[in-house]
Amino acid sequence: MYSYDEVEASTITHRASAEYKAFRVAVGEKRLLEQPSDLRFWRPTNIGFLTRKVHMNSFKNQSHGKNYIVIDELTPASGEYKHIFELLSKISLKAEKTQEVLSFWVLQREDGDKTAFLVFTSYVERDYWALFNAQTEIQDHWATLYDLSKDWSRTTWMGPGLGFLGR
Structure with a gap:
């Protein structure tokens, strides 16, 4: 069994394991991935918050477990990293003041190569x-963010999904 307390454990040790190699062969043979996976780590920036304590009774129409989750991935165009960082900070400040926003958390690539943000x-x-x-x-702000990005994508889902946030 491997410990994944450090990035190296996942990027080097895990990928060298027999289990991982067997997984990659099976995925390749069955063509489960259209393109190679990107297993680089995301690290939090100093923008945003992950959880907010909310009393759900204050939301009368809320059905338990109907949270709406949005993941935006932005790849800055050349030279636009700082501008995108600033715009995400502005949206985050507004989100912090809005009780219905439960999370607004910005991450960037582990290696700090400034090639992408995950919101x-x-x-x-x-x-x-x-x-x-x-x-x-x-x-x-979002329109400008898209204009400053050479690539972006959005994924959404409702409900608790897998795992949990907060306890």
Whole structure:
């Protein structure tokens, strides 16, 4: 059994294991991945927050477990890393003041190569995501973020999914 307390344990030790090699062969033979996986680690920046203590009773229409989660991945165009960082900071400040935003957490690649940001956000429910992002200032920031990115993607889901945030 391996310990994954350090990045090297996953990037070197784990990938050298017989189990990982067998997994990669099976994935390749069955063509489960359209492109090679990217197993580099994401590390938190100093932008945002992961969890917020919320009393769900204050949200009358909330059905338990209907949280709306959004993951945005942004790859800055050349020279735009700092500008994207600043815009994400501005959105985060607004999110911190909005109780319905349960998480707004910005990560970057472990190696610090400044090639991508991952923005993890969660909301009480989808309607609150829509309300927060309908604010003109927030819309403008996201539009600029997309313009400054050479590539971006968004993934969303509802409900608790796998795992949990907070206890």
